[in-house]
Amino acid sequence: MTTPLPTGFRIVLDPDTKQLREDLWFGGSPTRVLRLTPAGRRAWRELADGPVTSPAGGALARRLTDAGFAHPVPPEPTEPPDLTFVVPVLDRPGPLARCLASLSRRHPALVVDDGSEDPRAIAEVAAAHGAELIRRDENGGPGAARNTALHHVDTELVAFVDSDCTAPGDWATRLAAHFADPLLAAIAPRVRARAKDTAAGRYTQAAGSLDLGDRPARVAPRTRTSYVPTAALVARRTALQEIGGFDPGLRVGEDVDLCWRLHAAGHRIRYAPDVHIGHHEPGTWRELLGRRARYGTSAAPLARRHPGYLAPLVLHPWPALTVAALLARRPLLAAGGFGGAVLSMLKTLRSNDIPTEGVVRAMGTAVHQTWLGAGRYGTQFAAPVLAALLVPRGWGRRAAVASLLLGPPLTAWAERGPGLDPARYTAGALADDIAYGAGVWAGCLLHRTAAPVLPEIAWRPLRVDSKEKRGPA
Structure with a gap:
């Protein structure tokens, strides 16, 4: 049986949750x-009025927060x-000094020099800010540097x-309160981009790949928030040691791998966007797109x-058929696909004794999201094919392809x-996706x-819990 959320925790419902x-x-x-x-409904009345005070309330709170219906609020x-x-570092003593100056002096700091060319400069910065220094003679990448620190x-x-x-100064302290939950292994703040006032910098501030948005989440594969970056992360040391720390064989994607191995081991990982940290981003398109391409190379080893x-x-x-038919300018087929989507969902809901209000709107949203997803997928992985389809005559085909490229x-x-006009933002987003896909x-x-x-x-x-499901939920 899953460990209940401890006494004293409150929960807040996710904005998408509907009763x-x-x-x-x-x-x-x-x-x-x-x-x-019935037991679950009694437990909900407890949670709606205040914090967890009973095992049943804790069990329901765990169920709701694990499934993404709600998010935990720890006690003070x-x-x-x-x-x-x-703090792992490779060269760049200036940014290191800025980073260390921003950290609270109430906790010790350990700097891992991962083979910098000028180790003396790194040592001087660490000493000036009262940080302990560990020197690695050979560069092993961020995962290896963090593992060295764990020892x-x-x-x-x-x-x-x-x-x-x-x-x-208090970012880590605020996140540390969540570790009153014994199942929590790691929690990450929101990473906000800091960049020069250039077109690339303004694009990154609006659409930085490390910024996961303003919605809290449980972090798990195949969910809305499948991983968190380790640019800033508070973790339970014993949980990291249990899984062997970071994979030193991954130079990029080591953060995704860590989250997924913690998840597989039964731990919880959370994203807490009410806490922010700043991340200094590249100010040129060349640096930005080069980094996105490097990030893309991690997909294969992760898979x-x-x-x-x-x-x-x-x-x-059914939504996929509807979108394909619309792009092919087959309105009758599109109508049939949309009708199939509605009827399929109605059948699922009625067979499980679930109200059917709002099904048409929900299927319309599903079609819209499918179109956006297909467009971004095509841009990332088949941009030359889409570009070639723009060449032949026929405004219908060109309009369909343009909608895939420009719609997302x-x-x-x-x-x-964002602080960019739509033309420059769109060009930046297309280049971003193409670089990542490459x-x-x-x-x-x-x-x-x-x-x-x-x-x-x-x-x-749609996933529907079984009517025979037992327990407080």
């Missing part, structure tokens, strides 16, 4: 319908956390922070290490309102696998 009936809840990630037993800690800052840390918690980050966890595009049959970035621009293809060729570029068909339209 369909007293015993039925809709939401979560992946989306599902949760059915509450009674004492300071037992914590060490770990020298004896505190309960480790707060990893990259040398190109700046963090408010080999974690089969089934990495899907670049998940398609539901223009939608993102409208939602985010890196993925390069990794696929190197590791001889096509898994990172293969879409997946999801035949089940």
